[in-house]
Amino acid sequence: MNSESLIQIYDRRLEDGKIRPDPDQQKIARMLQGLNDNLKKASQPEAGITNLLKFFQGGLQDKRLMKGLYIYGPPGRGKSMLMDLFYDNSSVIKRRRVHIHPFMQEVQTKLHQWRQEGGGKQAKEPLPRLAQEIAAESPLLCFDEFQVEAVVDAMILRRLFETMFEYGVTVVATSNTAPDDLYKGGLQRDRFLPFIELLKEKMQVVELCGGTDYRRDRINSVGVYHSPLGVGAEEALNDAFLGLTDGAEGMQEKLLVHGRTILVPKAARGVAYFPFDALCVQPLGVADYWTIACRYQTLILSEIPIFKPSDRNIAKRFSILIETLYEQKTKLICSAAAAPDNLYTEGDGAEIFTRIASRLDEMQSEEYLSAPHNPAAPKVL
Structure with a gap:
């Protein structure tokens, strides 16, 4: 991990002319720095292993530490660049950056394998088991281009993320779409709406809409x-x-x-x-x-x-x-x-x-x- 903070790296890129001054970007960079600071505090040795485990299991009383970030806005405004800065400089060792489509493909493949292994009887509800596995492997998940188009994904996401959040997974996501517009016009969307409310509860939602593409x-x-x-x-x-x-x-x-x-x-x-x-x-x-x-x-x-x-x-x-x-x-x-x-x-x-x-x-x-x-x-x- 880089010894510089996310803000320091962002400011240096400004000074070097690699990026242009953008108040919206700077605001989100500070929010991501705050999230990284909270994650780092939870992992400090003096906090003890008990607190760290509680943090990643959703057990700390300060639920603000659990808040992830959902960054949305038009293409080309710097969403992925900011998330990459956060990811590359995160204090969380066990983390993963992934596109939502291959992630959901992996989820569906694993669920299918488990059902096949159990002859369709092993686990009536394998999603909690999968969420626990994800939390153990990657307590920090960063999703790029978060979109929901397929009905099978829409039906899985709420139950999966609900349990992931219970196990303390922190999520940072970028999207061209506001949470309220996800899966708009999709089949059985009424069953998907609770997932939108879950995102807004567990993640800070912020728009990056600077005028420059x-x-x-x-x-x-x-x-x-x-x-x-x-x-x-x-x-x-x-x-x-x-x-x-x-x-x-x-x-x-x-x-x-x-x-x-x-x-x-x-x-x-x-x-x-x-x-x-x-x-x-x-x-x-x-x-x-x-x-x-x-x-x-x-x-x-x-x-x-x-x-x-x-x-x-x-x-x-x-x-x-x-x-x-x-x-x-x-x-x-x-x-x-x-x-x-x-x-x-x-x-x-x-x-x-x-x-x-x-x-x-x-x-x-x-x-x-x-x-x-x-x-x-x-x-x-």
């Missing part, structure tokens, strides 16, 4: 379509990844689609980096592209080729990918061998490809780059 500014500064291919184009993509992720190295991630695993070569903070061949030469389809488009706010795609007549299937996959990204308003930063109009000029699908060329042009526009990402839960999971 920092992510859009960063994308504009690096450009989104780099052609022709070459060292300069690849350097631009690497710079874009570093800029959009605040210098994160990126790690491999795995996405599960219909029982199959998609390997994401490099990802961090809502940005995924793929070589063209991994997405369009491999036999992927709509479900795979939908999952990627929902999971990541920005896709960086390297080395789009000029399509030959024999590349019809590859060009078709690329077309499906672009249409899917467009539907979800996922931002695309790419390197290509030619301008969009010149990528596919000969072959059976060349005439239809003019629509995709138009999409690629539109996805470079200020209007598209300003549109909020639609992180709908992948329907294929």
